[in-house]
Structure formats: C-alpha cells, structure tokens
Amino acid sequence: LPNTMKLPRLILSAAILLSICVGSAFVDAAASPLDRPNIVIIMADDLGYGDVGCYGGTGVATPEIDRLAAEGLRFTQAYCSAGTCTPTRFSLLTGVYAFRVPGSGIAPPNSPALIPAGTPTIASVLKGAGYHTGVIGKWHLGLGPKPDGPDWNGKLAPGPLEIGFDDALILPTTNDRVPPVLVRNHHVENLDPSDPLWVGYKSPSPEHPDVKNFPNATRISTVHGHRDTIHNGVGRIGYFTGGKAALFRDEDLADRCASEAKRWLTDHADEPFFLLCTPHSLHAPRIVHERFQGKSPMGPRGDAIAELDWTVGQITAALDQLNLTDRTLVVFCSDNGPVLIDDYQDRADELLGDHDPNGPYRGGKYNVYEGATRTPFIVRMPGVVPTGDSEKVVCTIDLAASLASWVNAEVPDAALHDSRDVMKALLGHTDAVGRSALVQQDNGWGSYGYRKGNWKLVRCDGRAMQNADLKMKRTKQPKFALFNLLDDPGETRNVIADHQERAEMMKKELQSIIDE
Ligand code: NG6
Ligand code: CA
Numbered sequence: 001l002p003n004t005m006k007l008p009r010l011i012l013s014a015a016i017l018l019s020i021c022v023g024s025a026f027v028d029a030a031a032s033p034l035d036r037p038n039i040v041i042i043m044a045d046d047l048g049y050g051d052v053g054c055y056g057g058t059g060v061a062t063p064e065i066d067r068l069a070a071e072g073l074r075f076t077q078a079y080c081s082a083g084t085c086t087p088t089r090f091s092l093l094t095g096v097y098a099f100r101v102p103g104s105g106i107a108p109p110n111s112p113a114l115i116p117a118g119t120p121t122i123a124s125v126l127k128g129a130g131y132h133t134g135v136i137g138k139w140h141l142g143l144g145p146k147p148d149g150p151d152w153n154g155k156l157a158p159g160p161l162e163i164g165f166d167d168a169l170i171l172p173t174t175n176d177r178v179p180p181v182l183v184r185n186h187h188v189e190n191l192d193p194s195d196p197l198w199v200g201y202k203s204p205s206p207e208h209p210d211v212k213n214f215p216n217a218t219r220i221s222t223v224h225g226h227r228d229t230i231h232n233g234v235g236r237i238g239y240f241t242g243g244k245a246a247l248f249r250d251e252d253l254a255d256r257c258a259s260e261a262k263r264w265l266t267d268h269a270d271e272p273f274f275l276l277c278t279p280h281s282l283h284a285p286r287i288v289h290e291r292f293q294g295k296s297p298m299g300p301r302g303d304a305i306a307e308l309d310w311t312v313g314q315i316t317a318a319l320d321q322l323n324l325t326d327r328t329l330v331v332f333c334s335d336n337g338p339v340l341i342d343d344y345q346d347r348a349d350e351l352l353g354d355h356d357p358n359g360p361y362r363g364g365k366y367n368v369y370e371g372a373t374r375t376p377f378i379v380r381m382p383g384v385v386p387t388g389d390s391e392k393v394v395c396t397i398d399l400a401a402s403l404a405s406w407v408n409a410e411v412p413d414a415a416l417h418d419s420r421d422v423m424k425a426l427l428g429h430t431d432a433v434g435r436s437a438l439v440q441q442d443n444g445w446g447s448y449g450y451r452k453g454n455w456k457l458v459r460c461d462g463r464a465m466q467n468a469d470l471k472m473k474r475t476k477q478p479k480f481a482l483f484n485l486l487d488d489p490g491e492t493r494n495v496i497a498d499h500q501e502r503a504e505m506m507k508k509e510l511q512s513i514i515d516e
Contacts, residue, residue, distance in 0.1 A: 030423035030432075032406050033384065036130060036272035038328035039403055040265075042315065043092065043276070043396070044308050045085065045138060045174075045283040048338025049374045050359030051305055059355030060296040060305045064313030065378070068332055072380025073388060073428045079395040079451075080335055083365055083372035084443040085140050085174070088335045088396060089278075090114060093121040093141070093163065095400035095416030097439060099514065105444035109177045109238035110199055111142035112149040117162035120415035122400035124164025126274040129409035132167075134268070135160050136260045137278030139170040143183070152179060152197045152243070155186045165276075169260045175253065175280045176344070178238035180231045181246040182256065190246045197243030204229075208241040220285055222343045234285045234344075250287035253280050254307045258314035265315070269322045274403075277315060278335075281308035284342040298355060301340070301348035329381040329403075331426075333396055337364035337372040341472060349471070358470060362491045366442060366466040368449035368458060369491050373440045379426050392425035392434030393451070402426055417516075439513055447477075450510040454486040455499075457506040480507065 049055055052062040054069035081091040086107045087098030094115055098104040104114055115121065123133045143159045144150035150172070160168040172183050179199050182189045191197060204210040209217050211227035219233035226235040232250055248256070261277050281288070282304035288295075289307065296302025312332065319325045338357035340348040342365070363369025377394065379385050401419035404411050406427075418439075424432035440449035446462020458481045464474040482496040482503045496503045 030406060030421075030427055030429065031408060034327055036407050037381065037384075038272060038324060039126065039131070039274045039331075040315065040319070040328055041092075041276050041331045041333070041399065042312060043089070043278045044332075044334045045278070045280055046336060046339055046342070046365055047282060047305070047308065047334035047376065048357035048359070048364060049361055049371065049376060050356040051338060052309070052376050054378075055376050056359055057305075057355060059298040059353055060302040062305060062309040064309045064316060065332060065376070068312065068316065068330060068378045068380050071382060071387060072330070072378050073385050073390050073426075075377040075379070075390050075392065075394060077391050077393045077434075078333065078375055078377030079373045079393070079438060079440060080333060080375045081373065081395055081397045081439075082441045082443065083336050083367050085138075085283075085335045086114070087441060087444060089141055091397040091418070092399060093123065094119060095122065095397060095419030097397070097418045097441070097513075099439075099441045099444060099448070100516075102444075107140055107142050107173065109173050109179070110149040111173075112144050112146040113158045113162070114142045115163050117158035119163050120412045121163045122403065123160070123274065123276070125400065125404045125409045125411055125416070126407065127164050127166065129404075129407050131272045131274045131407075132268045133165050133274045134167040134264050135165045135276045135278070136169050136264060137171060137257050137276075138174060138280045138283070139168075139172050139183075139278070140174050143172055150199075152181075152188055152199055153191065153193070156183055156188070157186050159183070159186070161185060167264065171253065171280055175250060175283055176226055176237055176285055178229055178231070178236050178240040179243060179246075180236065180240075180248055180250075181243060182248060188243065188246050191243055192245045195242050195244055197240065197246060199238060199240045201239045202241055208239070210239065211235040221345045223345065224343045226285075226343050232287070234287065250285060251289045254289060254311050258311045261315050262318040265318045265322060265324070269324060279308055279311045281305070281311065284339075284344040284346065286344070286346055286348075297351065297353060299348060299351040300346040302351070302355075326382050329379065329385070331399065332376065332378040334375040337374070338470070339365040339467060339472065340470060360489055363465075363468045364470050367468050368440050368442050368447045368465075369468055370456070370485070370489065371470070372442070373449065379428075384427065386428040388428070390425065390428060392422070392432055393438060394422045394425050394434050395438055398422045398435065437509070437513075439510065448510060448514070450506055450513075451485070452506060452509070454484060455502065455506065456483045456485050456491065457481070457503060457510060458483070458491070459507070459510060482506070
C-alpha cells in the first residue's frame with residue numbers, strides 16, 4: 001500500500017466500514033458496499049500455478065504480482081475452465097462451458113467471431129449496469145461473420161464491441177499466428193489502404209518468406225508447426241502479406257498493452273469501469289522487450305514472466321496514481337497451465353533449474369490434470385477484500401455471475417448458464433462456500449476433469465493426452481481415473497478401483513452436466 005493515505009481514501013474506508021456494519025443484509029448477499037466499484041481482470045497467458053513467487057516460483061522475481069497477493073486474497077484452489085486459451089476465454093466472457101459449443105477450441109488465424117453478436121457476456125452485463133467496458137490485449141476468440149471470418153482491410157465485426165465492450169485494442173489471435181497486427185475497435189491499427197493486408201496463402205517470396213522456403217530467415221527454430229510466414233524473424237501459424245505499416249514488433253507488445261491500459265484507466269477514471277486486460281506473455285514465441293532479455297536465469301520463458309510482472313505493476317501503479325486502488329477490485333489469473341516448449345525451441349525446459357511451473361500439480365496446458373487449470377488467482381480490493389489465503393474453489397467462469405450479482409447488474413434469462421455466484425468467496429467472507437462442483441476441459445479434444453469436494457474424476461474419451469508430463473508428449477490415459485486431491489494433490493494414485501460407487505456417481509453427474 002502507498003504509505004500516505006490521503007483524506008478521501010480515509011473517508012471512503014470509513015464509508016465502507018459503516019456500510020458493512022449497518023447494511024448487513026447487503027454484506028450477506030455479497031453486494032458491493034460502494035456504488036459500482038471499478039473492476040479490472042488481468043488474465044495472463046500460459047502462466048502456471050507455480051510460476052510466480054507468491055505461489056512458490058523460484059526462477060524469477062515477481063514483485064508486482066506478489067504485491068497484489070500481499071495486499072489481497074491469494075486463492076489456492078482457483079481454476080480456469082480449460083487447458084487452452086480460447087475455451088477458457090470463451091467461458092470467462094460468456095459464463096458458458098466451452099464444451100457446449102462446437103468449434104470453441106484454439107482459434108485459427110482467420111476464425112470468425114466465436115461469440116455471436118448480442119450474446120450476454122460479463123462485459124455486456126456490466127455495461128448494462130452503467131460500467132464503461134474495455135478489453136486490451138490478446139483476444140483469440142475470432143473476428144467477423146460466420147463463415148467468412150475477418151475482413152482485415154475493412155470493418156472487423158462482429159468482435160468485442162458487439163458483445164458488450166465499449167473499447168478494444170486487441171491482438172486478434174495469438175502472438176504465434178498471423179496477422180501480426182493490433183486491432184483497435186473495428187479496424188486494424190495503422191493499416192495503410194494502399195498496402196492491403198492479405199491473410200491466406202500466397203506463394204512465398206522474399207517479400208513474404210515462409211520457413212520452408214527461407215529456413216535461414218528465422219531466429220527461433222520450430223519442430224511441429226509455425227512454419228508459415230516469417231515475421232520479425234519468427235515463423236508463424238498462417239500466411240500473410242502486405243499491411244507493412246501495421247505490423248508489430250513482438251518486443252513492443254507488452255509496452256503497448258501497458259501504455260494502452262494506463263491511458264484507458266486515466267480516460268475512464270471518473271466513471272465506473274470494467275477493464276479486461278489480457279497480456280500476451282508468456283505465450284510462445286517468448287520475445288520480450290530488450291530491457292527484459294536475459295533478466296532471468298530461466299531464459300526467454302523466465303524473461304516473459306518478468307515482463308508480465310512488470311505489466312501487472314504498470315496497471316496497479318496507474319490505479320495508485322489515479323487514487324483508484326481502494327475502489328477497484330483487481331483479479332489476477334491465467335488462461336491455462338504452463339507449457340515449456342510450445343514448439344519454439346527456446347530452452348525453457350533445460351533452463352528450468354528448480355523452478356516448478358505447475359507447482360505441486362500434475363500436467364499443464366492442453367490436458368485436464370490440476371496443472372492445466374489450477375491457476376494463480378488473486379483478488380485485491382483494500383478495505384473490502386481481506387488479505388491472506390483462501391481455499392475456496394472458484395473458477396474464472398464464475399466471474400461473470402459473481403460480478404453481476406455484486407453490482408446488482410441485470411442478467412438476461414438463461415444467460416451465463418454455467419457461471420456461479422461465488423462473490424462471497426471472492427470477497428473472502430468467512431461463511432462463503434465457493435463452488436461445490438466444477439467441470440474442466442481440454443481444448444475440446446474429449447478430456448474432462450470433474451471436481452466434486454476433494455474428489456477429481458478424470459475422463460479421457462478422445463485422443464491421447466498431451467503434456468500430462470509437462471514434456472509435451474502425447475500419452476494414453478485410462479478412460480476414467482479418480483483422485484483424492486486432499487491426500488494426493490499431484491494426481492499420482494488412481495484410486496478408482498477402491499471407490500467404484502463414488503466414481504459411478506461422479507461419471508453420471510459429469511455426463512448430466514455435459515448433456516444440460
Ligand atoms: C497450438 C500451437 C501452440 C499454441 C497453441 C495455442 C503448434 C505446433 N502448436 O496449436 O504453439 O499456439 O496452439 O495456445 O502450432 S493458446 O494458449 O492460445 O491456447
Ligand atoms: Ca494460453
């Protein structure tokens with residue numbers, strides 16, 4: 001906390017205290033004691049449970065994320081809903097399990113918008129309650145109409161603005177995909193109409209080299225993919241040409257995200273706001289700004305954690321400067337668990353030392369073991385959220401219903417179907433219960449995790465699981481496995497044979513949730 005508490009803050013804190021004492025009915029319902037407090041959600045990319053200092057990370061210092069944890073509530077049993085990015089983000093926004101919607105796995109470069117215009121989302125619901133809403137950072141939920149997808153040289157709609165965001169400055173896909181541009185609201189930023197951006201397939205040439213034809217033009221080698229158009233010395237997924245003035249340098253992405261977030265917060269400091277900030281770090285290719293290069297003994301992956309931490313610090317510093325820290329709920333989380341070598345050969349595995357990206361858990365990105373979805377999850381709002389740890393089970397999919405109920409926002413009938421109001425847990429109320437049951441999924445490849453109490457059923461219908469060992473290998477898993485997370489948090493002992501009745505019950509419950 002800043003050392004000097006200014007007078008308005010004291011008055012505000014007193015008002016909070018008073019409303020907690022007087023308005024106990026409000027508090028019971030976990031309603032906000034403030035009139036429409038600001039909300040900032042920061043969702044990192046591919047950050048593991050054990051990657052940050054306050055969750056046991058040793059390989060790189062994360063003072064800014066640790067500061068959030070010291071000033072807020074650090075959840076030890078919080079989840080994102082999927083083992084990959086697109087489904088987790090889909091569920092964060094819509095409050096609906098992504099497995100209900102075919103085609104909601106990792107979105108390709110030319111994906112149309114996965115969330116139809118007008119769908120109620122966390123953003124539209126908060127907007128309806130008078131919030132100014134913005135998204136800054138990675139999107140990866142598609143743009144443009146079905147089936148054509150984005151018109152990169154024209155109006156890019158539908159997109160975030162059609163599902164409740166007032167403002168958007170987004171990396172439309174992922175930093176390993178084309179086109180390497182940013183999109184502001186409906187248009188590619190800095191696009192020169194005389195040099196149209198073309199995404200698709202054109203024969204490679206020195207103007208738009210690809211990895212196959214120009215193998216010496218890359219600075220990071222890849223093995224399984226990322227062999228299409230080379231940009232900034234890096235092979236990407238997908239081909240593009242043109243749009244020169246709009247292309248970004250990977251090294252500048254974090255700075256752009258932070259400066260945009262600061263500017264946006266400053267512009268909207270006087271109105272209730274909801275900012276979803278989604279830094280691209282630490283998604284491969286991990287190419288950080290020059291000033292972060294070599295910062296960590298863990299190589300580019302560690303440097304990317306340092307850069308992410310800096311980005312978080314820029315946002316919290318902006319809130320401090322604007323005197324908004326005490327009236328802003330900040331949530332920090334990740335979109336899926338860790339991956340070491342995500343095709344780009346950046347030595348993330350060799351340089352790990354004793355750093356444990358998934359902490360005490362098994363697995364990571366792409367599967368449904370705890371390491372895939374158990375995420376660092378911190379909620380901070382000084383004076384409203386106590387400091388300390390919480391063991392309550394919550395999930396990023398719950399933020400929509402929880403925040404809506406907190407600010408008394410109206411939720412259309414049948415919207416946010418799978419999102420549960422766990423606001424009392426998020427606010428650290430002692431009588432809060434959190435989620436009683438939670439389904440986790442992979443990328444839509446047919447694996448599910450079903451957590452109920454301390455039991456976890458792992459179901460594997462589809463292809464062999466990837467990265468269950470954090471080495472990206474595909475390994476066959478039993479069709480069903482049961483783990484007791486209380487005495488076996490690392491999911492090492494499948495006890496299904498000893499608990500057949502429980503397993504049968506959980507199989508049925510999981511199936512009935514899937515069939516809803
Ligand atoms: C995979 C990519 C991986 C990453 C992932 C999406 C290959 C071989 N692998 O298909 O590099 O981009 O998709 O990651 O191309 S996510 O975090 O956005 O879900
Ligand atoms: Ca991700």
